[in-house]
Amino acid sequence: MAMPARILEFQSTKPSSTMVGSSPAMDKLRKIIALVAPKNVNVLILGETGVGKELVARAIHDQSPRKQKPFVVVNCPVFAEGLIESELFGHSKGAFTGAHNHNPGLFRSANGGTIFLDEIGEMPLSMQVKILRAVETREIQPVGSRYAQTLDVRILAATNRDLKKAVQDGGFREDLYYRLGVVDITVPPLRDRIEDVPLLIDHFIELFLSREPELVHPNPDILVQIVQMATGLPGNIRELNNLVQRATMGTLDYANVTILSEEKIRAAVVKYNPFKFSLQQRNAKLIDIIATVGGFDRTNLGSFIDASELNIKEVINSERAKVVLAARGDGKTIREILVIFDISVKGLYNLVREYDLPGFPNRKAS
Numbered sequence: 001m002a003m004p005a006r007i008l009e010f011q012s013t014k015p016s017s018t019m020v021g022s023s024p025a026m027d028k029l030r031k032i033i034a035l036v037a038p039k040n041v042n043v044l045i046l047g048e049t050g051v052g053k054e055l056v057a058r059a060i061h062d063q064s065p066r067k068q069k070p071f072v073v074v075n076c077p078v079f080a081e082g083l084i085e086s087e088l089f090g091h092s093k094g095a096f097t098g099a100h101n102h103n104p105g106l107f108r109s110a111n112g113g114t115i116f117l118d119e120i121g122e123m124p125l126s127m128q129v130k131i132l133r134a135v136e137t138r139e140i141q142p143v144g145s146r147y148a149q150t151l152d153v154r155i156l157a158a159t160n161r162d163l164k165k166a167v168q169d170g171g172f173r174e175d176l177y178y179r180l181g182v183v184d185i186t187v188p189p190l191r192d193r194i195e196d197v198p199l200l201i202d203h204f205i206e207l208f209l210s211r212e213p214e215l216v217h218p219n220p221d222i223l224v225q226i227v228q229m230a231t232g233l234p235g236n237i238r239e240l241n242n243l244v245q246r247a248t249m250g251t252l253d254y255a256n257v258t259i260l261s262e263e264k265i266r267a268a269v270v271k272y273n274p275f276k277f278s279l280q281q282r283n284a285k286l287i288d289i290i291a292t293v294g295g296f297d298r299t300n301l302g303s304f305i306d307a308s309e310l311n312i313k314e315v316i317n318s319e320r321a322k323v324v325l326a327a328r329g330d331g332k333t334i335r336e337i338l339v340i341f342d343i344s345v346k347g348l349y350n351l352v353r354e355y356d357l358p359g360f361p362n363r364k365a366s
Contacts, residue, residue, distance in 0.1 A: 019055055020203045021196035025188040029056070036183050037063035042135065044120075044180045045158040047187035049309050050238030053158040054118060056187055061114040066154060069113030074106050077122040084127050089134075090142040107140050107151055114154045120180065121161035121172060132176045155180070190236040197230045200237065204244040218247035232261065235304065242303045262310060265301075266319055268294030274319040275341045286312050321355040324348065328359045 019026065036043055037060045045053045054073065061071045079087055090105025107115060117123075123131065134140050135155055139148040157180045166172035190197070201223060209215055226243050233239040269277070272293040277286060287305065290312070291298040305312065320341075327337050338348060352360045 019052070019059060020200050021193055022199065023193040023195045025193040026196060029185070029187065032185055033059050034063060036060060036185070038065065039183075040064075040154060041182045042155045042157070042180050043182070044163075044177075044184040045156065045187060046163075046184055047158075047160060048189050048236055049160050049234070050236035051187040051189055052237050053160075053187055054116065056185060057114075057116040057118075057156045057158060060156060061116075061154075064114070064154070066113045070110050071113055072106055072110035072115045074115060074117050076117055076119045084124070085130060086143045088127075089130070089140040105140065105142060107134060107153060108149070110153045111151050112153070114156060117155065117157040119159055120157040121159035121163055121166060125171070125173070128173045128176050132173060132179060135176070135179045190233060190240065191231045194231055197227050197240070200240060201226065201244055204241055205248060208245055208248045215248040216250055218244070222247050234261070235306075235309075239304065242306070246299070246303070262315070264294060264296075265290060265310070265312075266315055268296070269316055269319050270323070274316050274323065275343060277316045279313050279316065283312055286316070317351065318355065321351045321357060324351055325355075325357050325359070328357070334360070 019030065033056065043057075043060060045056050047053050057073075058071065061067060074088065076084075086105070088106050090108055117131075134151075137148075138153065139150050141148045163172050163177050163181075167174045167177050205217065209217070226240070226247065229243075230240060233243075235242070268290045272289060277289070287302055288298060290296070291301045294301075304310070320343075324337060324341065324343075327340060332340065334348070337343070338345065349360070351357065
C-alpha cells in the first residue's frame with residue numbers, strides 16, 4: 001500500500017530545523033532542546049496550532065545521535081481508524097482484503113531514527129493501547145503476523161490539545177500520556193515572542209523569493225500592518241507565514257488585511273441567521289457566505305480558517321444552540337421555536353442533546 005504524501009520523510013529530503021528568533025522565550029526553548037536532544041527519552045511537545053511543534057521535533061532529532069538516521073513524520077488525524085494500525089505497524093501480504101503487498105509500516109521505516117507522532121491527541125482510543133505497547137516494549141506486531149518485531153526508534157509526539165483534560169474526560173489513556181511525556185516541552189505562541197516577528201517576516205520573505213524569484217518584495221506599509229496584527233493571530237507562525245506569502249504574491253491588499261477572530265466570524269453567522277446555513281453545503285460555499293455577510297476578504301478568511309483549524313460547521317451549530325436557548329429562556333414554546341427557526345423536531349433535539357441545553361423535556365435519540 002502506498003504511503004500518503006508527506007507522511008514519510010527522511011533525513012535526505014527534510015526541511016531545515018533552524019528556528020528563527022532571538023527572544024527570551026526562544027532562547028529558553030533552544031536550551032531545553034539542547035538538554036533533551038542527546039538523551040534517548042520520549043518527548044511530548046505541547047503548544048497551540050501553528051507554533052512550530054514539528055520544527056522543535058526536527059531540531060531534537062538533528063541534535064541527537066540519531067541525526068543521520070530516518071526522521072519519520074506521522075500526521076495521526078489523516079488515517080481512517082481501520083487503517084491506522086497497518087500504516088503504523090505494517091502488514092503481511094494477504095493480511096486483509098486489498099493487502100496485495102507487504103507493507104513494512106512507518107515504525108519500521110523509522111528504525112534507528114526518530115518517529116514523530118503529530119497530533120497524537122486525535123489518536124483513537126482503540127489504537128492508543130497498541131501505541132502504548134510499542135512505547136513500553138519497543139516492539140510492534142504487523143497486522144497478519146504472529147510475531148512481534150523489536151525496533152530501535154525514538155518516539156516524539158505533539159498535540160495542541162489539553163491532554164490532562166482529555167485524560168480526565170476519558171478521551172486519552174493516562175498511562176500513554178505519562179509514557180510519552182517523560183519530558184514535555186511547551187512551544188511558546190507568537191504573542192509571547194513578539195520581538196521575533198520582524199525576524200520571522202524577513203526569513204519568510206527571503207525564503208519565498210529564493211524559491212520563486214518572480215515574486216515581489218512586499219509593500220512596507222503592508223509589512224507594518226502585519227507586524228501590528230501579529231499578537232492577534234490564532235494561527236501563530238503558520239498564519240504569519242501565510243500572510244507574508246500572500247504579500248510577496250501581491251494578493252494581500254493593505255485595505256483588506258483584517259484582524260480576524262472567531263468572534264467576528266460568529267457575529268457574521270448570527271447576522272446571516274445560523275438557521276439559513278445548510279450544513280450539506282461545502283465549506284468553500286459557507287466561507288463565501290460568511291465573507292460576504294461579514295465584509296471579509298474571502299482569501300484572508302480562508303487563510304485564517306486554515307491556519308486556526310476553525311470548524312465552520314461547529315461554529316454554525318453552536319450559534320444555533322445559543323439562539324434556541326435564548327428563545328426558550330424568553331418563554332417560547334417548543335412549537336413556537338420550531339416555527340420561528342424553521343427547524344425540525346429531530347434537528348432541534350439533536351442540538352439539545354449535543355449542547356446539553358436546559359429547559360427541554362427529555363427525548364430519546366432517534
